[in-house]
Amino acid sequence: MTPAPVLALTTGEPAGIGPELAAMLADGMPAGGGAPDHRLVAVGDPALLAERAAAIGRALEIVELAPGQPVPPRRHGVLPVWPVPLAAPCRAGVLDPRNAGYVLETLDRAVAACRAGEAAGLVTAPLHKAVIREAGHAGFTGHTEYLRDACGAEEVVMMLATDHALHGRDPAWQGSAALRVALATTHLPLREVADAVTGERLTRLLRILDADLKRWFGVAKPRILVCGLNPHAGEGGHLGREELEVIAPTLEALRGEGLTLDGPLPADTLFTPRHLADADAVLAMYHDQGLPVLKYAGFGRAANVTLGLPLVRTSVDHGTALDLAGRGVADPGSLAVAVALAAEMARRGLRH
Structure with a gap:
């Protein structure tokens, strides 16, 4: 044994x-x-x-x-x-x-x-x-x-995950899986975030997130929701062009590798039961875009996980x-x- x-x-x-x-x-x-x-x-x-x-x-x-x-x-x-x-x-x-x-x-x-x-x-x-x-x-x-x-390690991903049993206590979250939120950038001043969200960085992080959801969490084919950087995911370029010029092309290239990615999606509506019901993880662009939602849903009953380590x-x-x-x-x-x-x-x- x-x-x-x-x-x-x-x-x-x-x-x-x-x-x-x-x-x-x-x-x-x-x-x-x-x-x-x-x-x-x-x-x-x-x-x-x-x-x-x-x-x-x-x-x-x-x-x-x-x-x-x-x-x-x-x-x-x-x-x-x-x-x-x-x-x-x-x-x-x-x-x-x-x-x-x-x-x-x-x-x-x-x-x-x-x-x-x-x-x-x-x-x-x-x-x-x-x-x-x-x-x-x-x-x-x-x-x-x-x-x-x-x-x-060349690159790591910071991800927080709620207790699996948590959502059953809150009718607003019924039907959703355990909430897992990974971060594209971690401890950066907000004015530095946009420059740090590059195609190369997103490619590395999403490959790690996909691989480690399979390796450590037993998810056969992870479905990952990806936040936009700007309000309303840039609103077609009127509120910023990072979604059009960086995030969307990167996601399209990774889909060609077999990753299942939805986005870029507006963060203000992504974190709702309808979107999260079939998702295995969310990639937020910065610390306070994703973690306030997760901590509202499960503060004190969630854990921080570092992906990409041996x-x-x-x-x-x-x-x-x-x-x-x-x-x-x-x-x-x-x-x-x-x-x-x-x-x-x-x-x-x-x-x-």
Whole structure:
């Protein structure tokens, strides 16, 4: 029998809610009801995890694992840890640039484990981009780009996906599949977006999106809806010509390769049940074109996925929530979705 895949969980910004979310996830796992379908190992400072668990009233047994030591099956209230020591003492809610290197080291440790076959996937708790840049890592723009470079990937795609069960609770979304929104551009100022939406970029991203929907999500022939860049998808060139000169010709060329693409479509009407019912994913042109809709539909019950990497990577749909850290009131729902999705993707990847 194949053992349950190992997922490495980086605990993120130590002053944020990441460490306590990891504790909640371990302490909140049902004590009975069958064996879990994955094994989870946190990557971070064991003393910090124990301290934060105690602060929020969670009974947690920390098990430090030595290099090469197998990750045990999941058990209620037990959290295996690959230790990475903090660089400086940490207080909940208080950022310290001295720990920026620690955050990046947890990522490096998890990536190395995935690439060495010690882990089948990576789940990341939120980090704080500004404090990492303040610490001297001026080029740091986020998890997605850092992991792209750490893995030597030519291109990656940021995609958020809602919990599969979510839409059944909202009559407005009944009949639609899980909502998946990928981004053509990620963390860019709005004035730079139009220049970044090129035919070459869209070609690379759509090929990755199509291939990884097949590879990781089991979609045999993905149908992808593509947003226009401008209001009303340019309105025939009256509100911008990017749709006519860049987006539409690129989509037509990719259809010739066998991709199933609809668009460019006006973003203000694309995100409706009628359009989404038979779609497997949406490609939005920029961050705040697609993600507000997804987060309205499923904030706290969605996960961030990085496509185009040689490994599985998921994350939460929220930030570090410094104002909530150490209080025990943070919602672990998104992290639970991210772990469940990573486990599903990892099992599919192991079968292939």
